[in-house]
Amino acid sequence: MRLSKLFTRTTRENPADEVSVNAQLLERGGFVYKNSAGIYTYMPLGFRVLEKIKAIIREEMNAVGGTEMLMPALIDKKYYEAAGRADIKVGFKTGDDNFILGWSHEEILTAMAGRYTSSYHDLPFAAYQFQTKFRNEARAKSGLLRGREFLMKDMYSFHADEGDFLDYYAKVGEAYRKIFERCGLKAYYTVAAGGDFTTSNTHEFQVLTKAGEDLILLCPKCSWAINTEIADEKSCPKCGEELVEEKSIEVGNIFPLGTKYSEALNLQFTDAAGEKKHVVMGCYGIGLSRVLGTVVEVHHDDRGMIWPRTLAPFRAHLIALPGGEQEAEKLYDPGSMLYDDRPDKSAGEKFADADLIGCPIRLVVSKKTLEHQGIEVKKRGAEESKIVPLTELAAMLQ
RNA sequence: CGGGCUGUAGUGUAACGGUAGCACGAGACGUUUGGGACGUUUUAGUCCCGGUUCAAAUCCGGGCAGCCCGACCA
Numbered sequence: 001m002r003l004s005k006l007f008t009r010t011t012r013e014n015p016a017d018e019v020s021v022n023a024q025l026l027e028r029g030g031f032v033y034k035n036s037a038g039i040y041t042y043m044p045l046g047f048r049v050l051e052k053i054k055a056i057i058r059e060e061m062n063a064v065g066g067t068e069m070l071m072p073a074l075i076d077k078k079y080y081e082a083a084g085r086a087d088i089k090v091g092f093k094t095g096d097d098n099f100i101l102g103w104s105h106e107e108i109l110t111a112m113a114g115r116y117t118s119s120y121h122d123l124p125f126a127a128y129q130f131q132t133k134f135r136n137e138a139r140a141k142s143g144l145l146r147g148r149e150f151l152m153k154d155m156y157s158f159h160a161d162e163g164d165f166l167d168y169y170a171k172v173g174e175a176y177r178k179i180f181e182r183c184g185l186k187a188y189y190t191v192a193a194g195g196d197f198t199t200s201n202t203h204e205f206q207v208l209t210k211a212g213e214d215l216i217l218l219c220p221k222c223s224w225a226i227n228t229e230i231a232d233e234k235s236c237p238k239c240g241e242e243l244v245e246e247k248s249i250e251v252g253n254i255f256p257l258g259t260k261y262s263e264a265l266n267l268q269f270t271d272a273a274g275e276k277k278h279v280v281m282g283c284y285g286i287g288l289s290r291v292l293g294t295v296v297e298v299h300h301d302d303r304g305m306i307w308p309r310t311l312a313p314f315r316a317h318l319i320a321l322p323g324g325e326q327e328a329e330k331l332y333d334p335g336s337m338l339y340d341d342r343p344d345k346s347a348g349e350k351f352a353d354a355d356l357i358g359c360p361i362r363l364v365v366s367k368k369t370l371e372h373q374g375i376e377v378k379k380r381g382a383e384e385s386k387i388v389p390l391t392e393l394a395a396m397l398q
Numbered sequence: 399c400g401g402g403c404u405g406u407a408g409u410g411u412a413a414c415g416g417u418a419g420c421a422c423g424a425g426a427c428g429u430u431u432g433g434g435a436c437g438u439u440u441u442a443g444u445c446c447c448g449g450u451u452c453a454a455a456u457c458c459g460g461g462c463a464g465c466c467c468g469a470c471c472a
Contacts, residue, residue, distance in 0.1 A: 012422065017405090017465045018464095036463085036464090037464065285472075349433080366431095
């Protein structure tokens with residue numbers, strides 16, 4: 001993409017009233033636009049990052065047999081009423097009393113599953129979606145970390161019995177590890193309480209950051225962790241090491257639903273012995289926008305964002321300086337490069353923008369580099385740069 | 399939902415109750431050209447409603463909005 005064609009613009013100043021790093025940098029770089037507290041538009045650069053996160057999650061969910069679908073955001077209250085959650089205060093009302101802006105989709109999917117689930121032959125299955133969730137948070141805060149409208153991947157699994165569920169639960173937990181690792185996040189598998197549900201076997205994926213609003217007790221030796229909401233242990237039950245309290249942000253969670261929803265919405269199947277049983281369910285969520293914000297919290301410096309290669313809006317940021325314009329046009333690859341072709345911007349301004357936007361590699365073509373038949377290559381976050389022969393650039397970007 | 403703080407051009411900020419100013423951005427012209435360059439010039443603003451006052455960005459009341467602390471949080 002050419003910067004001359006990108007309609008967003010960076011700003012030199014942090015937005016007033018914005019304290020969290022992710023909100024400051026994402027807004028300054030033109031990745032997001034805050035429309036209201038906790039409500040953001042993903043501008044082109046931010047959207048590209050979001051799509052990369054989505055692609056990683058999609059791959060890993062498909063790999064554990066998840067099937068993608070898309071449910072409505074506007075949900076008939078009857079679904080929530082069936083499980084006794086219609087009055088929950090995090091919901092947004094709409095102009096029609098019968099409809100609520102959806103904040104979770106257990107009920108609606110459980111209700112729909114009834115049409116397709118008759119026998120144990122129909123089980124197990126897992127379905128997921130990427131969807132905008134609405135939560136009437138009493139206090140939206142910390143940029144993308146706690147929004148009133150946010151993008152979430154939610155998956156629900158349906159099983160004939162607890163054992164089958166537990167096997168799957170472990171598989172999804174492993175998939176989540178891969179997802180966060182691929183997103184450049186060190187996420188700790190943390191024992192937690194799942195709201196209305198059992199305190200056993202519910203887990204959160206927590207990333208350590210000062211911007212986080214959760215507190216976990218973490219074992220520095222074996223990485224076992226537990227949310228302080230449900231524990232005040234002093235030492236690790238796995239290895240005995242003393243636990244350390246850390247601030248963290250929950251980027252994902254997985255938890256058992258048991259038969260809560262299958263009973264509430266009467267989702268039953270016939271087992272091999274011909275008996276009717278309630279389906280055993282699990283639920284698995286990842287907040288994409290929260291992942292986006294967390295990555296910025298973790299990967300930045302005083303000049304701007306430093307995107308992991310897997311999520312960067314573009315692999316490289318190509319800058320044309322005087323004398324290098326023609327060569328830059330030849331090198332420009334629209335698929336992988338953000339190309340600063342603006343003729344009226346000073347070198348310093350282009351460098352500052354490149355640092356702020358944070359693509360992994362910065363490429364500069366100028367009279368100076370062409371005197372060496374080369375292009376300057378600098379990694380974001382590194383101090384040194386080097387001149388690479390033009391003929392070797394393509395290989396280097398692999 | 400309690401508490402605190404704050405609302406001024408696109409952005410960031412000034413202005414004792416008395417002419418709304420500065421910087422950045424954006425536009426024009428010229429000079430520049432490897433770390434946010436310079437000159438000239440143009441552009442654009444007091445969140446909303448009411449009150450006090452000769453006079454309100456400023457004081458008062460009420461809204462609305464934003465941020466922070468707490469409570470809450472599938």
